[in-house]
Amino acid sequence: MQLNSVHSIKQKIESVWVRSDLDPDFIEALHQALPIFNSTEDTYQNFIDWMHLPNLCCQAAGGEPFWADEITAAWLLFYIGAHIMDSIEDLDMPDEWWDLQGSGVALNVASAFFFSASTLLNEYYQHERTHRIANPVITDFNIGFLRMCQGQHFDLVTKRPTLQQYWETVGAKSGTFFSIASRSGASLATRDDSRIESFSRFGYHLGILIQMLDDLEDLDSNNLIGLISNRAQVYSTLPFVYAMEVSDQDERQQINSYIDSESFDEQLASELIRLLDELGTGIFIHAEMQKHREKALEALDKANPTNPAKDLLTTKLGELGKI
Amino acid sequence: MALAQVAYQISKDRDFAARMRIDPEGTLAEKGFELSREELAFLSKGLFGRSDDQVSLNDLVAKMRGWR
Numbered sequence: 001m002q003l004n005s006v007h008s009i010k011q012k013i014e015s016v017w018v019r020s021d022l023d024p025d026f027i028e029a030l031h032q033a034l035p036i037f038n039s040t041e042d043t044y045q046n047f048i049d050w051m052h053l054p055n056l057c058c059q060a061a062g063g064e065p066f067w068a069d070e071i072t073a074a075w076l077l078f079y080i081g082a083h084i085m086d087s088i089e090d091l092d093m094p095d096e097w098w099d100l101q102g103s104g105v106a107l108n109v110a111s112a113f114f115f116s117a118s119t120l121l122n123e124y125y126q127h128e129r130t131h132r133i134a135n136p137v138i139t140d141f142n143i144g145f146l147r148m149c150q151g152q153h154f155d156l157v158t159k160r161p162t163l164q165q166y167w168e169t170v171g172a173k174s175g176t177f178f179s180i181a182s183r184s185g186a187s188l189a190t191r192d193d194s195r196i197e198s199f200s201r202f203g204y205h206l207g208i209l210i211q212m213l214d215d216l217e218d219l220d221s222n223n224l225i226g227l228i229s230n231r232a233q234v235y236s237t238l239p240f241v242y243a244m245e246v247s248d249q250d251e252r253q254q255i256n257s258y259i260d261s262e263s264f265d266e267q268l269a270s271e272l273i274r275l276l277d278e279l280g281t282g283i284f285i286h287a288e289m290q291k292h293r294e295k296a297l298e299a300l301d302k303a304n305p306t307n308p309a310k311d312l313l314t315t316k317l318g319e320l321g322k323i
Numbered sequence: 324m325a326l327a328q329v330a331y332q333i334s335k336d337r338d339f340a341a342r343m344r345i346d347p348e349g350t351l352a353e354k355g356f357e358l359s360r361e362e363l364a365f366l367s368k369g370l371f372g373r374s375d376d377q378v379s380l381n382d383l384v385a386k387m388r389g390w391r
Binding site: 163164213216217219220239242245246247273276277278279280281282283284285286287288289290291294 | 324326327328330331332333334335361362365366368378379380381382383384387388
């Protein structure tokens with residue numbers, strides 16, 4: 001995607017805030033929380049590419065990418081809003097912008113993003129070309145987010161999920177989220193339900209793959225030290241869910257002793273990774289990543305996508321999970 | 324969750340891992356594991372498609388660093 005498209009997304013979001021007559025100080029607070037307003041493009045190129053998933057799926061289904069700008073802008077706002085709420089609910093380390101001001105300010109910004117996104121989607125009612133899909137797309141977003149809330153609920157109340165519960169939760173949260181982006185973008189360009197369903201399945205597997213990458217990122221030594229400090233969260237990430245499910249009692253005790261250590265440092269992080277590896281965690285996660293990457297590619301192929309979006313989606317997907 | 328059990332067995336039992344390289348289907352049947360052909364193919368990519376040893380967690384973490 002070209003950077004002029006990023007510019008267009010920014011403009012769409014900004015226009016909602018200006019039309020709503022928001023105070024410049026509040027708009028500045030909203031900017032702080034959105035990476036596209038406060039980072040240089042080259043530091044988050046992968047994020048920009050995936051942020052344009054609705055545009056890309058619209059183009060791949062035969063439309064013009066810009067037709068999906070409102071969906072992309074709304075999806076981005078929902079994504080960042082959900083990320084903020086998730087961080088607070090999981091007691092993660094605060095992002096820099098809300099570290100000093102506290103979680104109340106962050107929650108309020110997240111709420112503002114949800115209402116901004118909702119306003120953007122309502123704009124599809126205003127245009128003749130998009131009027132027919134406005135209601136189904138908005139309903140799809142709303143039902144999808146309800147299901148994500150349900151997934152988050154079970155994630156929060158299940159302290160030691162099994163692998164089956166993990167896949168159900170990840171499917172309900174990340175899978176649902178990326179499938180909404182893919183099928184809603186595609187639905188602007190085609191009325192063929194089987195193609196839309198294929199785009200939806202593509203997004204579902206992409207979302208699960210991306211969640212696995214997030215969980216792997218948590219194993220990077222500094223991230224792992226942070227993760228271990230939040231014990232409630234450790235057992236919900238894939239490497240630990242897997243290890244706790246397959247290991248014997250002694251191995252589980254060993255894992256628990258690392259997690260319960262009062263002075264968890266880089267040395268212990270390295271030992272814990274080695275222990276997880278000895279239990280086959282790398283082999284398992286690699287196989288699961290291959291599975292979801294292949295299933296996403298298969299679904300994309302069935303969607304009969306057109307270029308240039310087809311090549312970009314295939315290439316970007318190929319880069320994920322390849323080793 | 325057979326895939327998880329097989330990954331664990333491969334990492335804990337050298338003999339099982341070695342036999343998986345030669346006769347994966349027979350070895351799985353002997354142990355009573357049921358993997359689909361698809362799952363076996365995904366597993367094999369991390370086991371047999373590489374010149375070095377099995378894929379490690381450190382490899383995965385390093386490779387995925389900064390994917391965002």
